[in-house]
Amino acid sequence: METVELLQTLCDAFGPSGFEEEVAETLQRLIAPYVDEMRVDALGNLIAIRRGTGDTTLMLDAHTDEIGFIISYIEENGFLRFTQTSGWDARIVPSHALTIRSDHGTFVKGYIGTPPPHILRPEDRDKPYKLEDLFVDIGVDSAEAVAALGVRVGSPAVIAYPFEQLNEQVVMARxxxxxxxxxxxxxxxxxxxxxxxxxTVVACFSVQEEVGLRGATTAAYQIEPDIALVLETTVAADYPGIEPQRRPTRFGHGPAVVVMDNSMITRGATVRAITELADEHLVPWQYRIPYGGGTNAGAIHRSRGGVQTGVVSIPVRYFHSPYALMRLDDFENTVRLVTEFTRHCPGLARR
Ligand SMILES: [Zn+2]
Known part of the structure; x- marks a missing residue:
């Protein structure tokens, strides 16, 4: 599938942590022609195997969940209270549109309303909203009407905005x-x-990364990889107000090789294997400056007796917010690097 169409299809699939079924089903259709077998495990991880001629198993991991919300209480007058599944800065949640998945499998739109300046008390103007004070207005006026739509305590929700292409190089999605x-x-x-x-390449599309690497934990145990590569997105912060040393990555400088975050310190040999391969194949790359964060590598490298694990991340601006921006050249260069990594894998595993 053409890259932008593929990104749109995957980015617009509904999948907050714990509710990733639509993403897994979409991926099953997309990869079916390229793998020998597939299964979805008890937690919802999609595990697909492409058999090789040797006995090395390479696990390629990416997570299917996105940061999202869950309905926590239905008011008698039809307003919905909610909480986040994880990953949100509560200050940026107000005044956005939401998509809620109902028990009927339909999507219900709503809006996280806030009072206008006309009726705000002067002392409240500079105060950030707390998540517990917010509510969703889905345009109905009773708890019965909410129930009739198939929305209840536990219904999952995500921000409502669709994939957009800003120009030939930059896309924007939730x-x-x-x-x-x-x-x-x-x-x-x-x-x-x-x-x-x-x-043998085992493609693992893991659930529940955002809530604590839960899917990758059980997936790595089953897969028993010799080597693993985690494909992620990471913070690009080359914009006003951020000093250079606090910019983990920069837009347009290629895939970022993670040396350390809060979940793993990458072994030096693994970092060198990835960066030397990128240099050999003329793929631009950058180090991700160690600055917080974590990935599924945190779970995978500690699986069983330990797994040699690397992380390659695509720089993304405005991470964990209603929209994030990505450059297509960074995406394509990441694909080139991961393709070469997979081709050269058994050699890399022996370094
Ligand atoms: Zn992530």
């Missing part, structure tokens, strides 16, 4: 974290179609 990583795996499998590979 769930780029980490559907772009999922798309890298799809494109890598597509690029390697029909080629003989020594490594």
């Amino acid at each position: 769930a780029i974290d980490d559907r772009a990583g999922c798309a890298v795996i799809v494109k890598t499998l597509e690029a390697l179609a029909g080629q003989e590979l020594e490594a």
